[in-house]
Amino acid sequence: MLANLFKYEFMKRWKSMRYILLSYGLIEIVLLIICKMFSSKMDITQFFSEGSHEIGKIGFLFIIIMVLYFAFTLILLMTPFIEGNMKYEKDLAGKQSALELMIPAESWKKVLSKLITAICATIICGIIVIASVIIFFLVISNFEKTIVDLIFNGLREIINYPTETIFIIIIGLFTYASIFLLSFLCIAISKWITHKKKTSDIISFVVLVGVIAIISFLEIQVDKFPITTFTLYGINTNLSTIILDILIFIILFIGTSFIMERKIEN
Numbered sequence: 001m002l003a004n005l006f007k008y009e010f011m012k013r014w015k016s017m018r019y020i021l022l023s024y025g026l027i028e029i030v031l032l033i034i035c036k037m038f039s040s041k042m043d044i045t046q047f048f049s050e051g052s053h054e055i056g057k058i059g060f061l062f063i064i065i066m067v068l069y070f071a072f073t074l075i076l077l078m079t080p081f082i083e084g085n086m087k088y089e090k091d092l093a094g095k096q097s098a099l100e101l102m103i104p105a106e107s108w109k110k111v112l113s114k115l116i117t118a119i120c121a122t123i124i125c126g127i128i129v130i131a132s133v134i135i136f137f138l139v140i141s142n143f144e145k146t147i148v149d150l151i152f153n154g155l156r157e158i159i160n161y162p163t164e165t166i167f168i169i170i171i172g173l174f175t176y177a178s179i180f181l182l183s184f185l186c187i188a189i190s191k192w193i194t195h196k197k198k199t200s201d202i203i204s205f206v207v208l209v210g211v212i213a214i215i216s217f218l219e220i221q222v223d224k225f226p227i228t229t230f231t232l233y234g235i236n237t238n239l240s241t242i243i244l245d246i247l248i249f250i251i252l253f254i255g256t257s258f259i260m261e262r263k264i265e266n
Contacts, residue, residue, distance in 0.1 A: 107261035
């Protein structure tokens with residue numbers, strides 16, 4: 001059943017994301033072409049190679065187009081999180097599919113499948129965003145050697161220190177998943193109380209603020225009594241904080257699954 005849920009969630013995600021990705025690609029290509037046309041009329045390579053920060057030498061319109069280009073990369077990066085929460089809210093409200101809540105599977109499996117598909121979508125969008133940024137600087141700088149060397153040096157650092165890179169990625173994904181679960185929990189609590197859109201949004205926000213306050217308080221208290229402090233790949237942390245973060249993740253996951261199964265689906 002879990003495999004079928006993953007397939008179901010990935011299909012839903014692909015059906016909605018494919019148009020977003022297509023639109024993103026077309027918009028970024030157009031913006032890149034316009035930027036290239038502006039840069040061809042000025043010595044833009046000196047800006048990249050010499051690190052000049054004089055905006056007047058670049059051109060106001062070029063700056064506007066460039067800001068738009070990177071604004072869309074930010075929007076794409078945030079899309080999986082926003083869309084994931086919107087779809088989850090619609091699923092609980094029965095707006096996404098009338099039979100969504102009647103799927104014969106435990107709620108924890110539904111939450112897990114939604115969480116993993118959202119993380120996978122974020123990873124894919126992140127890779128696309130990184131590629132978009134690299135392509136922009138390469139094209140606009142006419143493949144300036146300084147820029148090319150900088151990119152290759154960055155890739156070389158990742159290859160030379162794979163363990164550190166994997167560790168940082170895992171920490172980032174764990175934090176992202178925890179934030180996602182926190183959002184899921186707030187939505188589940190609000191839908192448990194009411195299905196009215198405006199009221200549930202207010203409840204979600206209040207619950208979010210309350211939970212963040214509680215978590216912050218616990219982290220402050222835990223930091224006062226560290227079991228053992230150490231530095232891991234340049235990150236200063238302690239065992240108490242790690243245990244608390246794992247417990248919070250588990251509580252958020254169990255809480256969301258419990259409310260979804262016992263208070264909403266029944």
